[in-house]
Amino acid sequence: MPNNIMEIIEKNFSKNSTKHFNSILFINEENLSFNTKKIAKICRNTEIAPVVKSNGYGIGANLLIKYYLKENIKSFFVGNLNEAIKIRNNFKNINIYILNCKIKSNLRLLIKYDLIPVINDIEELTNYSKIKSTKVPCIIHVDTGMNRLGIEYQQIFDATNNINFKNIEILFLMSHLACSEDKNNKMNLHQLQALKKVQKNLNQLYGKFIKTSIANSSGILLGKKFFLDLVRPGQAFLGTNPTNNKKKPFKTVIYFFAHIVQIKNANKNSSVGYGATYKIKKKTKIATISLGYANGFPRSFSNLGSVFIKNKKVKVVGKISMDLTVIDITDTDEFNIKVGDPVEIFGINRSLEEFAEQNNTIPHEIICSIGKNSKIIIAK
Amino acid sequence: MPNNIMEIIEKNFSKNSTKHFNSILFINEENLSFNTKKIAKICRNTEIAPVVKSNGYGIGANLLIKYYLKENIKSFFVGNLNEAIKIRNNFKNINIYILNCKIKSNLRLLIKYDLIPVINDIEELTNYSKIKSTKVPCIIHVDTGMNRLGIEYQQIFDATNNINFKNIEILFLMSHLACSEDKNNKMNLHQLQALKKVQKNLNQLYGKFIKTSIANSSGILLGKKFFLDLVRPGQAFLGTNPTNNKKKPFKTVIYFFAHIVQIKNANKNSSVGYGATYKIKKKTKIATISLGYANGFPRSFSNLGSVFIKNKKVKVVGKISMDLTVIDITDTDEFNIKVGDPVEIFGINRSLEEFAEQNNTIPHEIICSIGKNSKIIIAK
Numbered sequence: 001m002p003n004n005i006m007e008i009i010e011k012n013f014s015k016n017s018t019k020h021f022n023s024i025l026f027i028n029e030e031n032l033s034f035n036t037k038k039i040a041k042i043c044r045n046t047e048i049a050p051v052v053k054s055n056g057y058g059i060g061a062n063l064l065i066k067y068y069l070k071e072n073i074k075s076f077f078v079g080n081l082n083e084a085i086k087i088r089n090n091f092k093n094i095n096i097y098i099l100n101c102k103i104k105s106n107l108r109l110l111i112k113y114d115l116i117p118v119i120n121d122i123e124e125l126t127n128y129s130k131i132k133s134t135k136v137p138c139i140i141h142v143d144t145g146m147n148r149l150g151i152e153y154q155q156i157f158d159a160t161n162n163i164n165f166k167n168i169e170i171l172f173l174m175s176h177l178a179c180s181e182d183k184n185n186k187m188n189l190h191q192l193q194a195l196k197k198v199q200k201n202l203n204q205l206y207g208k209f210i211k212t213s214i215a216n217s218s219g220i221l222l223g224k225k226f227f228l229d230l231v232r233p234g235q236a237f238l239g240t241n242p243t244n245n246k247k248k249p250f251k252t253v254i255y256f257f258a259h260i261v262q263i264k265n266a267n268k269n270s271s272v273g274y275g276a277t278y279k280i281k282k283k284t285k286i287a288t289i290s291l292g293y294a295n296g297f298p299r300s301f302s303n304l305g306s307v308f309i310k311n312k313k314v315k316v317v318g319k320i321s322m323d324l325t326v327i328d329i330t331d332t333d334e335f336n337i338k339v340g341d342p343v344e345i346f347g348i349n350r351s352l353e354e355f356a357e358q359n360n361t362i363p364h365e366i367i368c369s370i371g372k373n374s375k376i377i378i379a380k
Numbered sequence: 381m382p383n384n385i386m387e388i389i390e391k392n393f394s395k396n397s398t399k400h401f402n403s404i405l406f407i408n409e410e411n412l413s414f415n416t417k418k419i420a421k422i423c424r425n426t427e428i429a430p431v432v433k434s435n436g437y438g439i440g441a442n443l444l445i446k447y448y449l450k451e452n453i454k455s456f457f458v459g460n461l462n463e464a465i466k467i468r469n470n471f472k473n474i475n476i477y478i479l480n481c482k483i484k485s486n487l488r489l490l491i492k493y494d495l496i497p498v499i500n501d502i503e504e505l506t507n508y509s510k511i512k513s514t515k516v517p518c519i520i521h522v523d524t525g526m527n528r529l530g531i532e533y534q535q536i537f538d539a540t541n542n543i544n545f546k547n548i549e550i551l552f553l554m555s556h557l558a559c560s561e562d563k564n565n566k567m568n569l570h571q572l573q574a575l576k577k578v579q580k581n582l583n584q585l586y587g588k589f590i591k592t593s594i595a596n597s598s599g600i601l602l603g604k605k606f607f608l609d610l611v612r613p614g615q616a617f618l619g620t621n622p623t624n625n626k627k628k629p630f631k632t633v634i635y636f637f638a639h640i641v642q643i644k645n646a647n648k649n650s651s652v653g654y655g656a657t658y659k660i661k662k663k664t665k666i667a668t669i670s671l672g673y674a675n676g677f678p679r680s681f682s683n684l685g686s687v688f689i690k691n692k693k694v695k696v697v698g699k700i701s702m703d704l705t706v707i708d709i710t711d712t713d714e715f716n717i718k719v720g721d722p723v724e725i726f727g728i729n730r731s732l733e734e735f736a737e738q739n740n741t742i743p744h745e746i747i748c749s750i751g752k753n754s755k756i757i758i759a760k
Contacts, residue, residue, distance in 0.1 A: 021462055054674035054702050054753070079703045080670075082401055082753075100641055100670070100704070102719075120642055121719075147652040147660070147698070148668055148706055149642055178656050187656060261480055262500055262529055272527040276558050276567060280527070288528055290460075290480070294434035294748035299741050318527070322434050322744055323459045324480070326528055339482075339501075361679050364702055368674035372752055373434070373462075 005255065008379055009342045013259045021375040022290040022323060024257045026347070027059065029067070029380045031251035035237050036071050038250065043220055046227040051216070051234035052087070053079030053099065058368035059238065059254070060376055062090050067378065069094070077232055081106055081115070088113045097139055100149060103128055110136045116171060120149045122159050129164040137169035140202075144175040144194035145187055153194050157201060165205045172211045172230060173199050180218035180226075181244050188222055217242035221249060240363040241353055248353075255347025256370055258291035258307070260339050263329070272326050273318025278303055285330045289343045292323040296370030297345065298359045301325075305358065308344040310335040323373075385635065388759055389722045393639045401755040402670040402703060404637045406727070407439065409447070409760045411631035415617050416451050418630065423600055426607040431596070431614035432467070433459030433479065438748035439618065439634070440756055442470050447758065449474070457612055461486055461495070468493045477519055480529060483508055490516045496551060500529045502539050509544040517549035519593075520582075524555045524574035525567055533574050537581060545585045552591045552610060553579050560598035560606075561624050568602055597622035601629060620743040621733055628733075635727025636750055638671035638687070640719050641704070652706050653698025658683055664697075665710045669723045672703040676750030677725065678739045681705075685738065688724040690715040703753075 005026065012024055039048060050073060056064040065076060065087065075095035078084045084098045101117045103110070103124050110117055111134060118139040119125045125140065143150030175195045179185040192214055199212050211229035217236035219226050221243060235242055239253035266286045272278040289307065293299040297320060305316040307327055312335070317328045329337055346355040356363045385406065392404055419428060430453060436444040445456060445467065455475035458464045464478045481497040483490065483504055490497055491514060498519040499505045505520065523530030555575040559565040572594060579592050591609035597616035599606050601623060615622050619633035646666045652658040669687065673679040682699040687707055692715070697708045709717055726735040736743045 022460060054672075057702070058674065080402060143644075145650060145656075146654075147644070147646050147650055147666060148701065148704055152644055152647075178651065178654055181655075185656075187651075264523075264527070264532055266527050267532075270525060270527055271558065271567075274526075274558055275561075276525075286527060292434075293741075293745045294438065299745045321528065322437070322748065324528055361673075365673045365679045368702065369749060 005348070006342065008377065009255075009257050012375065012377060013257075013340055013342055021373070022258060022295050023345075023370070023374040024342075025059070025371055025374040025376045026255040026257065027063070027376065027378040028251075028253050028255065029378050031239060032067065032237060032253045032378075033071070035239055035250045035253065036068075036073075039220065039231075039233055039236055040071075043227050043231050044224070047075065047230045048073055049075035049077055049095070049097065049213075049230055049232055050237060051077040051099075051232050053077065053083060053234075054368055055083070055371070057234060057238065057364060058371040060371055061087055063376060063378060064237075065091055065094065075230075081109065084115045085109070085113050088115065099141075103138070107131075107135070118149075118174065120151060122151045122155045125151065125168075126159060126162045129167050132167070135168065137171045139172045139174055140170055142173060142175050142195060142198050144191040146176045146178045146191075148176070150175065153198065156198055160201070160205055163205075165202065166207060170202075170206060170210050172213050173202060174213040174230075174232075177214060177216060177219050177222075177226075180216060180222060181242055183222060183243070188219075188226070192226060235364065238367070239352075240367075248351075252347060252351065254352055254367060256296065256345040256352075256374075257347075258289045258297075258325075258343045258345060260287050260309075260337065260341045260343060261290050261324070262288040263337065263339060271318070273302075273321065275319060278318040278326075283330070284328060285332075286317065287327050287329045287337065289325050289327060290323070291325055291343075291345065292321045294322045295373045296366065297325055298366075298369075300359055308349040309337055309341065311344075311349055313349065385728070386722065388757065389635075389637050392755065392757060393637075393720055393722055401753070402638060402675050403725075403750070403754040404722075405439070405751055405754040405756045406635040406637065407443070407756065407758040408631075408633050408635065409758050411619060412447065412617060412633045412758075413451070415619055415630040415633065416448075416453075419600065419611075419613055419616055420451075423607050423611050424604070427455065427610045428453055429455035429457055429475070429477065429593075429610055429612055430617060431457040431479075431612050433457065433463060433614075434748055435463070435751070437614060437618065437744060438751040440751055441467055443756060443758060444617075445471055445474065455610075461489060464495045465489070465493055468495065479521075483518070487511075487515070498529075498554065500531065502531045502535045505531065505548075506539060506542045509547050512547075515548065517551045519552045519554055520550055522553060522555050522575060522578050524571040526556045526558045526571075528556070530555065533578065536578055540581070540585055543585075545582065546587060550582075550586060550590050552593050553582060554593040554610075554612075557594060557596060557599050557602075557606075560596060560602060561622055563602060563623065568599075568606070572606060615744065618747070619732075620747075628731075632727060632731065634732055634747060636676070636725040636732075636754075637727075638669045638677075638705075638723045638725060640667050640689075640717065640721045640723060641670050642668040643709070643717065643719060651698070653682075653701065655699055658698040658706075663710070664708060665712075666697060666706050667709045667717065669705050669707060670703070671705055671723075671725065672701045674702045675753045676746065677705055678746075678749075680739055686730075688729040689717055689721065691724075691729055693729065 213230035
């Protein structure tokens with residue numbers, strides 16, 4: 001954590017230009033850079049292509065790509081064609097791979113925007129290999145056990161007679177690991193072996209060595225045999241823990257803050273919020289903060305959750321509203337809390353992992369929901 | 381439901397231009413219009429100012445305002461200054477009221493963009509009343525029991541000597557109901573009476589009759605004494621149930637669909653998704669759909685939830701991914717399901733209310749999360 005983080009947050013909430021945002025999503029560029037260098041070091045000379053699907057896991061794909069370019073990373077995976085076109089409109093000289101995209105009906109757009117589809121379907125692969133006109137290169141996705149997307153492992157052997165491999169440019173053969181956060185899971189090695197078996201078979205049919213890729217963020221921590229020719233980390237850059245171990249291998253990147261909108265002494269026997277679910281039984285000082293369930297503070301935290309002010313944990317009282325939440329600040333007199341003061345949701349006193357766990361989910365689901373109404377600041 | 385809704389959805393998923401969207405959020409304009417007319421009829425001649433905060437509850441503020449203008453509605457409530465400026469840049473001739481906005485530090489922007497702040501704080505009101513230069517009109521928010529935003533009921537009496545009421549233009553005096561979904565809750569009437577008491581007092585100090593407003597969507601169903609001079613419904617337009625009763629007073633407006641990305645026969649003894657949490661024990665046909673927790677399909681539905689294909693309920697298998705979910709379609713042979721077919725999340729065979737309940741939340745939290753990556757279609 002940069003020492004000046006609270007200074008940056010306070011300055012931003014007090015500036016006119018940003019005060020009217022509900023929340024600040026702070027990206028610690030120093031730690032992002034640390035993680036990037038660590039990933040590069042782990043993977044040695046393997047090419048790195050970050051996954052920036054779902055608008056960069058909600059953080060902002062443009063912002064992340066702009067950063068990655070500074071680190072000399074030039075290839076990216078996105079979720080669908082819509083995301084790909086948006087990104088291409090902002091970045092001309094990068095490689096954009098689309099994880100989920102039908103090739104036939106979108107060929108014109110793929111050519112126009114210079115996009116690389118991942119082929120997940122045996123029929124598509126068969127048909128595509130027969131097209132004679134201008135085409136784009138592609139990645140072939142083999143399903144080795146995830147049962148989600150990709151061509152069934154066995155299908156690719158059965159259909160080889162129908163596929164004209166020499167008529168397509170195969171950039172990579174990829175697969176996706178199902179249990180890579182668990183280093184000891186036998187499935188990891190099984191999936192790797194299955195991919196290699198397909199590769200071996202395809203090399204002959206294609207007449208050239210085909211590159212392969214299998215590792216996501218947790219995959220790169222499984223050892224060098226999983227690096228292959230390209231790795232596709234996503235969350236590792238963002239510092240969340242891609243393993244089942246308690247110890248985080250990467251540094252914290254994402255910090256989330258709201259600010260105090262109003263402070264008042266609640267009357268005895270009054271109640272807080274919708275449904276009057278929280279009763280004020282004794283002298284209580286409450287504060288309303290600029291965050292609700294529409295902006296990434298899950299409603300399940302109603303009457304249960306907590307936030308941090310001046311590093312002190314304070315409780316949520318009442319039901320969380322769409323863009324407002326009320327907290328009990330009775331025991332914070334020593335800090336002289338005032339309107340405009342920042343409120344930490346996670347990053348310093350509570351990790352994103354803990355916050356997600358308290359809401360019965362994983363960090364990804366949390367971060368996908370926080371970026372959209374936040375002011376995003378990236379700083380060292 | 382318009383009879384042609386599935387036709388519209390199917391056409392849209394099969395068109396090249398929209399196929400690359402993950403999901404379709406369908407707004408039934410016929411029912412939206414029905415609800416609008418019903419609200420107008422209930423409230424008789426009371427002015428209606430819809431709440432379109434949090435980007436129109438996630439549906440899209442611009443789209444909703446465009447519609448409301450056709451219905452001759454011209455005043456809107458938004459959550460903060462950022463939302464207000466975005467909307468003003470698209471609509472010149474509407475009144476924009478900002479529920480949560482500090483007036484002093486933002487006065488220049490409020491004047492520039494012709495925006496009306498709601499004053500929630502006694503100090504702000506006091507200071508604002510002393511400013512002599514150009515100002516904007518304002519709404520005064522009195523807290524009559526919500527304990528969230530607004531000037532404490534008693535404070536406004538205590539401070540009257542310090543406030544120069546004749547130096548501000550007060551458009552409305554407003555308050556917000558805490559328990560209005562429960563028609564029999566005594567708090568509703570208490571809050572109304574408190575607001576009227578403040579109004580009576582302020583009328584004298586202001587030297588003119590001050591208009592009042594207290595009713596949100598559920599408030600307008602509490603009877604005509606709650607209409608006052610302006611009502612502020614939000615969810616009622618969108619058809620969700622603003623009451624505790626089982627019977628919905630408004631018609632369904634929001635329908636949510638994904639589509640099928642891939643179909644396969646899963647191998648016996650294989651597993652589905654991350655962590656291999658779902659084991660395939662018998663012959664199973666699975667389909668991957670274009671929706672995950674980043675797009676409004678909560679991760680808590682992993683291995684538990686369901687969706688509808690051709691009006692048949694089918695189960696989610698495995699963990700929900702960021703933008704993909706796998707379902708079991710073994711028992712759907714009769715329908716000849718194929719890639720590209722629409723998948724209903726809610727709207728026809730399951731209400732938004734049921735979907736929310738199955739996820740332990742309220743419709744608002746659901747809809748705030750579904751709009752951002754969807755193609756939004758509004759049609760009759």
